[in-house]
Amino acid sequence: MSSSADRNEPILLRASGLAAGYGPLQVLWDVDLEVASRxxxxxxxxxxxxxxxxxxxxxxxxxxxxxxIEFGGSxxxxxxxxxxxxxxxxxxxxxxxxxNLSVDENLRLGGYFLPRHETRLRAQRLYAxxxxxxQHRRALAxxxxxxxxxxxxxxxxxxxxxxxLVMDEPSAGLSPRYVKEVVATLDGLHAEGLSMLIAxxxxxxxxxxxxxxxxxxxxxxxxxxxxxxERDDVLRRSYFGLEEPSRAKPD
Amino acid sequence: xxxxxxxxxxxxxxxxxxxxxxxxxxLLFNMMMYLVLAQGINVLFGFTGYLPFGYVGFFGTGxxxxxxxxxxxxxxxxxxxxxxxxxxxxxxxxLAPLLKLSGAYFAIASLAASEVVYYIVSxxxxxxxxxxxxxISLVQTYNAAQxxxxxxxxxxxxxxxxxxxxxxxxxxxxxxIREEPISAGFAGINVVRERTRAWLLSAALAGLAxxxxxxxxxxxxxKPVFDLSISVFAIVFTLxxxxxxxxxxxxxxxxLYGLYNWIGISQPEYFQLVFGIVIVVLVLFLPNGLxxxxxxxxVDVP
Numbered sequence: 325m326s327s328s329a330d331r332n333e334p335i336l337l338r339a340s341g342l343a344a345g346y347g348p349l350q351v352l353w354d355v356d357l358e359v360a361s362r363x364x365x366x367x368x369x370x371x372x373x374x375x376x377x378x379x380x381x382x383x384x385x386x387x388x389x390x391x392x393i394e395f396g397g398s399x400x401x402x403x404x405x406x407x408x409x410x411x412x413x414x415x416x417x418x419x420x421x422x423x424n425l426s427v428d429e430n431l432r433l434g435g436y437f438l439p440r441h442e443t444r445l446r447a448q449r450l451y452a453x454x455x456x457x458x459q460h461r462r463a464l465a466x467x468x469x470x471x472x473x474x475x476x477x478x479x480x481x482x483x484x485x486x487x488x489l490v491m492d493e494p495s496a497g498l499s500p501r502y503v504k505e506v507v508a509t510l511d512g513l514h515a516e517g518l519s520m521l522i523a524x525x526x527x528x529x530x531x532x533x534x535x536x537x538x539x540x541x542x543x544x545x546x547x548x549x550x551x552x553x554e555r556d557d558v559l560r561r562s563y564f565g566l567e568e569p570s571r572a573k574p575d
Numbered sequence: 576x577x578x579x580x581x582x583x584x585x586x587x588x589x590x591x592x593x594x595x596x597x598x599x600x601x602l603l604f605n606m607m608m609y610l611v612l613a614q615g616i617n618v619l620f621g622f623t624g625y626l627p628f629g630y631v632g633f634f635g636t637g638x639x640x641x642x643x644x645x646x647x648x649x650x651x652x653x654x655x656x657x658x659x660x661x662x663x664x665x666x667x668x669x670l671a672p673l674l675k676l677s678g679a680y681f682a683i684a685s686l687a688a689s690e691v692v693y694y695i696v697s698x699x700x701x702x703x704x705x706x707x708x709x710x711i712s713l714v715q716t717y718n719a720a721q722x723x724x725x726x727x728x729x730x731x732x733x734x735x736x737x738x739x740x741x742x743x744x745x746x747x748x749x750x751x752i753r754e755e756p757i758s759a760g761f762a763g764i765n766v767v768r769e770r771t772r773a774w775l776l777s778a779a780l781a782g783l784a785x786x787x788x789x790x791x792x793x794x795x796x797x798k799p800v801f802d803l804s805i806s807v808f809a810i811v812f813t814l815x816x817x818x819x820x821x822x823x824x825x826x827x828x829x830x831l832y833g834l835y836n837w838i839g840i841s842q843p844e845y846f847q848l849v850f851g852i853v854i855v856v857l858v859l860f861l862p863n864g865l866x867x868x869x870x871x872x873x874v875d876v877p
Contacts, residue, residue, distance in 0.1 A: 383761055405760040415761040422754045425747070433751050436744060437763045484763055 663782025
């Protein structure tokens with residue numbers, strides 16, 4: 325399973341004092357978040373806790389009201405989204421792919437800012453890693469199954485050669501079988517040294533976690549390892565109440 | 576040859592040769608003009624999803640920019656055409672903030688903007704500069720054969736631009752923006768810059784078409800070169816054939832403008848009827864145009 329977090333790894337992403345919202349509505353209140361190199365952080369929280377807003381604010385898709393974001397040692401909170409992606413943050417939204425473009429075109433877009441030969445090389449490597457996609461290269465992404473589409477959006481996020489992969493609910497709309505497949509793929513990538521920040525409600529993803537953060541009503545309530553979280557009665561009831569961990573865990 | 580390249584060469588050669596065997600040069604010239612405008616609409620709507628009802632504003636600006644460069648700066652027609660295209664792009668640049676709007680709001684705002692340009696150009700107070708409502712006369716540079724040849728070149732340019740977009744990363748990025756502008760941003764695409772490029776390219780094509788038109792007809796009033804029906808024709812031709820393809824707007828223009836010339840001038844009431852039915856059928860059954868029929872049977876349309 326997941327490699328254990330090495331506390332000596334340098335911090336890759338450091339967000340501090342983040343405040344953000346929509347119009348008059350404040351969604352994030354003074355949120356701190358760190359992701360170290362090679363670390364996988366799972367962000368838990370009920371619906372409406374601000375998980376998506378937090379991820380989007382890291383990418384510049386939601387304007388920040390306050391706070392700062394450091395990535396790889398330099399400040400990025402003023403950069404445009406495409407610049408942050410070029411700096412090495414990849415974002416996989418719930419939609420993830422362009423449905424009316426082919427699988428090949430989706431991958432090419434993932435590496436949009438790379439030189440052409442580099443794009444081709446990386447696409448080949450990714451096709452080796454995601455064999456399911458090869459036979460659908462020319463098919464429209466819309467024609468793929470939910471699981472294949474998820475794999476495509478993962479492969480697409482990978483084209484840019486990210487150091488940090490930020491994912492919003494990768495389990496959304498997937499059958500339990502595919503959830504297992506996605507978790508296994510992510511586990512492989514994690515083992516190769518990729519940092520990940522995953523917002524999830526599906527507890528199957530907890531197996532990947534080096535660290536778990538819990539966001540509630542726009543505030544960070546907890547940050548620590550999984551066993552501490554599971555020992556904490558209040559947290560357990562608030563966040564695992566909807567779904568029994570034993571049932572959601574892939575076996 | 577890139578995908579669609581040979582088709583483009585074929586279309587351009589056809590219009591280069593046809594005047595020697597077919598007498599109605601005005602029809603050929605206008606058809607080329609609409610082919611250019613339809614591809615200009617295609618660049619913007621097909622690839623980025625913005626539908627500019629005020630597209631004719633760029634056409635009129637090109638016509639006036641070219642004419643005024645000839646009349647006031649005493650330039651020969653060819654450099655004057657570049658002035659016309661630059662004028663259209665300048666208007667495009669000023670109007671670029673409209674791209675923040677979407678859907679119908681953009682369509683209406685672009686229409687309003689083209690009206691604004693029309694009312695500025697035709698304002699009687701500007702008669703010393705633009706001849707105001709009295710129109711332009713370029714009789715001293717009139718040359719039907721040369722202006723026809725230049726329109727062939729502009730047509731080649733327009734088709735070449737779409738062939739490029741069909742095959743390049745820029746074209747792909749624009750389609751991504753059309754699909755999902757936010758996702759395009761986190762694919763590493765500079766959304767504002769790329770869609771502004773498409774907008775300016777589209778404006779330049781209309782500006783060139785307008786400039787060559789002005790030179791070709793050499794006498795015109797402001798109203799006809801800012802006429803909304805020019806936008807509507809170009810849009811319908813593009814949609815009828817199929818946007819975001821090279822061949823769609825070509826086929827759409829050849830068929831519908833051909834139809835217009837066949838019955839539209841002699842029996843306009845029948846043409847309106849047929850045109851209306853065609854649009855309704857299109858919207859109901861073929862929202863992606865004729866080319867989507869071919870795609871359904873898995874033909875790769877350039």
